[in-house]
Amino acid sequence: MKNFLNEDFLLETKTAQQLYHNYAAQLPIIDYHCHLPPDQIAGDVNFNTLTSIWLNGDHYKWRAMRANGVNEAYITGNKTDWEKFEQWAATVPYTLRNPLYHWTHLELQRYFGIKELLSPATAKNIYDECNEKLQSPEYSVRNLIKNRRVEVVCTTDDPLDDLAHHQKIKQDGYAVKILPAFRPDKAMEADNTKALNAYITRLEAIFNTSIDNFEAYLQALKKRHNYFAANGCSVSDHGLEQLYAKKSTDLEIRLIFSRIRTEQVLLPDEVEKFKSAMLYHFAVWDHEKGWVQQYHLGALRNNNVRALMQAGPDTGYDSIGDFSQGKNLSAFLNKLEAEDKLTKTILYNLNPADNELFATMAGNFNDGVTAGKMQFGSAWWFLDQKDGMIKQLNALSNMGLLSRMVGMLTDSRSFLSYPRHEYFRRILCNLFGNDIENGELPNDLPWTGKIIQDICYYNAKNYFDFDKVK
Template structure:
């Protein structure tokens, strides 16, 4: 199924150059500096139970498409918050998925899925209702083998390091177990403080109280609250964290006086903050996190611009991260100015900006990253983690920010078996882009070969201090 020249230009000159460049990077180790795989997989090293649980149930890229065509989430085995009955027969779920596989024509999900089926499980026929049971049986049989357990696949995928993402309230028990096991695989955590810095996050006040209990700090006070956050950051660093991650609705930042911040925190903690005040508090906390990053060295990632849980019925029944997050227009130049006024010129601080608003690439993000020493641009993310999205990113930011104000690629996925596929797509697209520059005599091929390695491996490792 997989053509050796997939994603390369049809022009023979560019295609030949891309092949040579890809040959330099195809076997490089995978650095996965930001993602959402479950650390329990690597701590317990239990076999994945079945094909549907591996591929369908955890992957919102898959079930959001099926939901858009009228397939109920219950029928795909997606667990409900209230524990109500959902489909539990894995083969039935797989058959439903196969019956709708045609929906993924032309999507990156199809690229990732077919790459995983062929290169990991040896499947060489297209998924369809007619082939569903054969493919299910082939994948299911292999999942029972020891070489298909999470740690073995981690090593087979040539993963050098992978970062998971946890709340400050997480005790990191799985990371402790991984460390205690003596396994050589490098799995690190990342600090995601949203539950305790967003007044509109469900259970915010209770979360802040739990933060205080974990740290022994009085989180009813502004100073105690900040001390507790710094404490948890240090704790996460003990388990390998090199980065923080902030999934705010916008890129708004603020730089309030201490008195203003204390008053705003009190309103947020008591549930009295208006939506505008909640947004201001989140903005203040981005600036506080930048200050802490300058002190402790953690790289800061800002992932704004997603209207989370846009479908209230889905959120009520299934909760967060169920395919109902929608990109929204995002402004950066004015939004980031309070933070940049304080920290933008710091050479020892790294803030990686992401966007779901592609219109901001050349107008705002590339000029900002092309000037401020503290800023770098994250790769095409989420809805734009696709061949076309990656091409647009390179075309729109390179002329202003260059390559070295970007940070390579990260897969940002919950779907473990898609990781090699996602990195392979990114490497192929970057090689195709570089091949065009070489063919147009804008870049020498030896420079392109060096860049290909940097984009596939070196930049991510350096930017995330891995």
């Protein structure tokens, strides 16, 4: 027990320990992609229970509980917060070698000072102690963020969001920048013309105008893009199975849009052409404003239809997909590059089989002007664990420049997830430390330490340039 989660957790050598403690540990955090709810930050919420802040919305934990035989009533159902927590505590001992075991105990230590292992025997004391602390001002969501040395948070926001919560946070003078990110997935979801048509109708209501042709649709969305920029946004994000780069004519897209407005079912070829056209226009707008565009690719979502009908989306029924990525990635990026409209871009993959593909594809489109312009992004979702991080770091090291990576993000809905940055930093320092002690890298700690600090903080600070957002 004395070695588990001690100060040298994951640091296998003296050099790794020096690199982490002397260079990485105290750096601030730039969390440039997450799913934290802006309304809870605007309201500076204090959560009533550990369940409400820790289990609600966390589909990582939900999947583990289901795998452990926990009934859905204790997961997304109507059982009490204590009953749900009790089932989570009973599951945790069975998560050995799952990253949840590390994250759970890191978060208990870092936020609540609790070093006991969570189990049925300790559950009630831990629950009561945490609940009591959560009522204090120190545990309001704004303080939870600020006290982890976070400088910037980018939330994930639909183009139709009025951004009122972000405006309130800014007006309050909160020390941490909470900025929106433009996530237009619903605006191009031509697979479901009924839902997309309803989305367009909502857009009409915002501007009190009729959107009866594709040009009007683009103009309205461009106004939303401008509105986001006026509210501090400089980052876009897309969650897709794969990039789309199907060629089409303007006339074809206009006709497809007309079919959408009458809720006709589109052919697969029409869906792909519409998505391709929308992605292209979004990318051009991002380039015009100098934004950073992010593409999260490869998730196969909502696999369990019966569970989807009962619990809804984003409840833990998604998985890694095996989509063909290379040709579309190349065609999409190449079209933008050929027109000199390719902005800074981060590519995230969900299938580890595609690591080297993504790393080499990013390298095809660096311009020799902006260091690290094209990023192979950090290990994402199911890969956001020790093995996945190491594989991503190794692929980037072998195929590109790890030294120019913009580091880690939480990609989380939980206000207790910031130890994931610590987790990443420890793994990163361990890789460098082992290489130094193996004689694979020179024993130059000042220079290696600088590279580690760049990856953990300074590269992101320079790449996103959030300091210019007032």
